[in-house]
Amino acid sequence: MKQDATRNAAYTVDCEDYVHVVEFNPFDSGDPGNLIAYGGSNYVVVGMCTFQEEEADVEGIQYKTLRTFQHGVRVDGIAWSPETRLDSLPPVIKFCTSAADMKIRLFTSDLQDKNEYKVLEGHSDFINGLVFDPKEGQEIASVSDDHTCRIWNLEGMQTAHFVLHSPGMSVCWHPEETFKLMVAEKNGTIRFYDLLTQQAILSLESEQMPLMSAHWCLKNTFKVGAVAGNDWLIWDITRSSYPQDKRPVHMDQACLFRWSTINENLFATTGYPGKIASQFQIHHLGHPQPVLIGSVAVGSGLSWHRTLPLCAIGGDHKLLFWVTEM
Secondary structure (H helix, E strand, C coil), X not given: CCCCCEECCCEEEECCCCXXXXXXXXXXXXXXXXXXXXXXXXXXXXXXXEECCCCCCCCCEEEEEEEEEECCCCEEEEEECCCCECCCCCCEEEEEEEECCCCEEEXXXXXXCCEEEEEECCCCCCEXXXXXXXXXXXXXXXXXXXXXEEEEECCCXXXXXXXXXXXXXXXXXXXXXXXXXXXXXXXXXXXXXXXXXXXXXXXXXXXXCCEEEEEECCCCCCEEEEEECCEEEEEECCCCCCCCEEEECCCCCEEEEEECCCCCCEEEEEECCCCCCECEEEEECXXXXXXXXXXXXXXXXXXXXXXXXXXXXXXCCEEEEEECCC
């Protein structure tokens, strides 16, 4: 461990606009490169990147834009579909966005002539989270400040609707048992729903507000993490409905929590831009201090690489990437 964990991004990619959100494709697309999507004030860019950690002949990062999708309004969230394939003919790029106009847009492209999108309308307030069902990619779940979680099919019809007690902040689908959904609310409650019976089956309490972000650990689905107030919190759902571990991390209120895709003890958090510039941290459950503190003046979004201990964040006209050890 280095004494000083604060450092600048390992790699950067220049963008034409302020980046509001960034997401690595969490699914295998059949291509060795990594699909990444980021959203600006009125468009979404889908690109491909490869890092020197995975390809010996790459120096640093290799990035190329595949397509820019006009969006017409600020992009707030992006979710990839598991139906995205680069090894099919023609290729399939499929993702959805949430936007400042409270609508979800479902984009489908073959990276050539076919570029279409469908609008999913129903939320009456800001959409804070959205996700595709990870197995088939035939449904989308979304949560909103309108105190609902909604399930949509790809035709745009709502197939389920859960009334929440406070704004819905995050939604995650179980990676294997796709009838299980996790919904995190701003009031500090995290509920698990059975989509077959449309009933809540389990709930967790953070005992802290406001809960801003929660994430289900896909490497170990007994683990749930969140940020509430200034702290990160970790639950073991087999043990208790209260957090097993928690620590204050962000002086100006914590913003996002994301588990690493490859290590159940590795996670990242971001804080709201405040007096302190370094709002990005990577934590390891075995270490009392953050293992990496990213110095970033303004940052939005947070996403882990599918197979590397590498994080992406959106910045002012750039994408920023940090790498940590396992």
